[in-house]
Amino acid sequence: MKLKTKTAWTGAAFALPALIGIFLFYLIPYCISLYYGFTLQNEYVGFTNFAALFHSNTFWLGMKNTAIFSLIAIPLAVVIPLLISLFLSTFDKHTSFFSSLFLSPLIVPIASVIYVWQIFFADYGVINSLLQKLGLDPVAFFKGPWAMALVIIIFVWKNCAYNIILFSAGLRKIPKEVKEPARLDGANSFQVLTKIVLPLLRPTTFFIFLLTVISSFKIFREVYLLYGKYPDEHVYMIQHFMNNNFYNLNYPRLSAASIVLSVAVIAVMLVFFMAERRSSV
Amino acid sequence: MKKRIVLILKYAALVLIVLMFLLPIVYMLANSVMPTKEITDAYTTSPDHYASFHLIPDRFSLEQYYQAFLRRPQFLNLFWNSVLITVPIVIIQTVVSIFAAFAFTKLKFPFRDALFFIFIILLIMPSWVTMVPNYMMIQRLGLLDTIWSLILPSAFTAFGVCLLRQYMRYVPDETIEAARIDGASTLKILFRIVLPQVKGGVAALMILTFIDNWNMVEQVIVFITDEEKYPLSVALSSFSSSDPGVIFACGVIFMIPPLLLYLYHSKEFKNSKV
Numbered sequence: 001m002k003l004k005t006k007t008a009w010t011g012a013a014f015a016l017p018a019l020i021g022i023f024l025f026y027l028i029p030y031c032i033s034l035y036y037g038f039t040l041q042n043e044y045v046g047f048t049n050f051a052a053l054f055h056s057n058t059f060w061l062g063m064k065n066t067a068i069f070s071l072i073a074i075p076l077a078v079v080i081p082l083l084i085s086l087f088l089s090t091f092d093k094h095t096s097f098f099s100s101l102f103l104s105p106l107i108v109p110i111a112s113v114i115y116v117w118q119i120f121f122a123d124y125g126v127i128n129s130l131l132q133k134l135g136l137d138p139v140a141f142f143k144g145p146w147a148m149a150l151v152i153i154i155f156v157w158k159n160c161a162y163n164i165i166l167f168s169a170g171l172r173k174i175p176k177e178v179k180e181p182a183r184l185d186g187a188n189s190f191q192v193l194t195k196i197v198l199p200l201l202r203p204t205t206f207f208i209f210l211l212t213v214i215s216s217f218k219i220f221r222e223v224y225l226l227y228g229k230y231p232d233e234h235v236y237m238i239q240h241f242m243n244n245n246f247y248n249l250n251y252p253r254l255s256a257a258s259i260v261l262s263v264a265v266i267a268v269m270l271v272f273f274m275a276e277r278r279s280s281v
Numbered sequence: 282m283k284k285r286i287v288l289i290l291k292y293a294a295l296v297l298i299v300l301m302f303l304l305p306i307v308y309m310l311a312n313s314v315m316p317t318k319e320i321t322d323a324y325t326t327s328p329d330h331y332a333s334f335h336l337i338p339d340r341f342s343l344e345q346y347y348q349a350f351l352r353r354p355q356f357l358n359l360f361w362n363s364v365l366i367t368v369p370i371v372i373i374q375t376v377v378s379i380f381a382a383f384a385f386t387k388l389k390f391p392f393r394d395a396l397f398f399i400f401i402i403l404l405i406m407p408s409w410v411t412m413v414p415n416y417m418m419i420q421r422l423g424l425l426d427t428i429w430s431l432i433l434p435s436a437f438t439a440f441g442v443c444l445l446r447q448y449m450r451y452v453p454d455e456t457i458e459a460a461r462i463d464g465a466s467t468l469k470i471l472f473r474i475v476l477p478q479v480k481g482g483v484a485a486l487m488i489l490t491f492i493d494n495w496n497m498v499e500q501v502i503v504f505i506t507d508e509e510k511y512p513l514s515v516a517l518s519s520f521s522s523s524d525p526g527v528i529f530a531c532g533v534i535f536m537i538p539p540l541l542l543y544l545y546h547s548k549e550f551k552n553s554k555v
Contacts (some may be wrong), residue, residue: 010467011388018381026403029421036417065318090291100547101299107543108306110496112516112532116305116312118521119324119332129331161302162481207456210405218408221498225518229502239499242409246416246503258413262406269405278373 004211030262036255059257061233062241065148069237070216072151077212078205080156081163087162087192089171099168103162114225121150142227147235154222159215163208168202171197206276293503308336316342317526324525345530356513356520356531363512366428367494370436374490375483378441383471385442386449387457391477397446403439408499419504430504431512435494441486448482449475484546492539 011280037049051060058092088099105113120126121141128138141150182192220239227235238261245254312320315338323335349356384390385397403411416435424430452475460470476483501515508516513535521528543550 007388007467008390011384011390011393014380014384014388014467014471015390015393015396017377018437018442021433022399022403022439025418025434025437026414027399028412029417032417033413038383067421087291087294087298091295098295098299102302103543104306105302106308107492107539109492109514109532109539110498111514112536113305113309115521115528115532116308120305122326122332124326124328124331126332126334129333132331157302157305197492214405217409218493218499220408221496221514224498224502239409241317241500242412242505247410254413254416258410263409265405265407265410266402 030258033255033258036251037259040252049252050260053253053256053260056241056253058236058241058244059238061236065234065236066238068148068220069151069155070213073155073219074212074216076152076208077156077159077163077216078209080138081160081167081208082201082205084160085164085167085171086197088168099165102161102164105158110221111159111225114222117154117226143232145234147227147232150226151219151223151235154226155205155216155219156221160214163212166208166211167201167204170201174200209272309529309532311336311338313345313529314338314341314343315529316340316344317348320345320529321434321527323500336464345527346534348527349530349534353524353527353531355528358509359516359520360512360535362428362510363495363535365514366431366537367491369432369486370494371491373432373436374438374441375487377437378445378486379471379476379483381442382445382449383475386446387452387454387475388467391418397442400439402441404443408449412500412503415500416503425504426506426510428505428510431497431500435497435500442484443489444489445479445482452478481549484549488539488543488546488550491542495539 038044038046040048041223079248118125122128123138123140123142125141127141131138139146178200178270179192179196182196220237223231223235223237223240229240231240242254242257290307291371315323315335319335319339324332384399385393394476419425419430419434421463424433457470465473490538496514497512498515503513505511513531517528517531517535519529
């Protein structure tokens, strides 16, 4: 009994620094923001702040663009690495050298490489000079719907790298003995892929999907470095909305937005986890 | 013969894929060894002068590096800001996470699983949610516009604990029990038995935390008003408009710390499988 209480104390002591940090900077102030969310000048106002938030056009613009970005960029950043690592798995050797090269977009800082993107995609940039030589019309990559396309391209470029490594590791774990009998039974490569390899790759895929979702939350960095504080309306993300309210010090609105968004993120994640659980049973 | 052609085509495709990932980086490296005049000539564009694809330098020169290191004191200041922010975050995050992950995986204490659930929820929270609570606490502590406003919230994230817990789960309980019966203290068990088995996880945590915070943007532009305290991850882009001639060398220099850290740990990192 005595030993048990002693280990309990050590366990709590070891976890304590992390817990203090999390409570101090995340949990306690989140509760404070709950208070701000439901008050105006220290007076309880019910859902007034939330109603004001839902009437804000810029909030919905940020939500819309963030949703469009996520729905296109995340599937691309999962499927393209899957295809590439399936392709890599057909080689017998040498791929480990290449896969270490694939990590470089992850290691190179965003700010370092952003200038190359600017030169490539500027109005009078490298890509447009190429298009002009081919007799095609130039494309304004920094304005209109193309601005979002450019952000998606950069996101996929950056995140493919690490996902290829993870997929390749997952593929290597599938033993040959599983695939051979099916092949002997007359299954073609496509059937082996869809009936055996992909189902076995499910856990890896789900993990990679989750990682990609988390990194998609950080796309604001690229958008900010490319377009600055006040971007084209096609790439105005939810982080821009939050930042603008920070600059106005609009606490009630910030708190309301933080609460709504945290609930939304949890709801979306719950749906994914439940879908994953149901389909794997 | 047919097999051979397929193989050649496959290798061609492989090289093409690798090129697509490497081109922007190779382009930056190649342009960093051009004289500043060659850069400004090539990329000062107008409707009748498009930028051209310029990969091979006309003349090799280290002028940009010379300029960045010796003629741009503000560049080195901004670089130093990045170091001052990132290094403490990596150290705090790693040490705190090692202890907490060990406690959450191998030790027992009251409310352990409920508390860990908080970490999982926090792990998936984007900056657009967490920056509001961060701001409220930083402001109450009077830390706004100091580098601590960037260091403290980022040093205590759920990421490190969740990542290391994944690795520590595979450390067999028998080895820990055996050491305990031999009279080893919990601290000794952590450092002698557990840590050597999760080296890859610690390496991955350090590399990923370093890269993430070396790229910090969103907190900087809200929590810091004095632009002299900005790290390079934000300030480099303003540099590019005021001083385009040296931007490629600045970008390469900025890339060196994460690259060195990665190369130092690359063996453990690549062998680390979650």
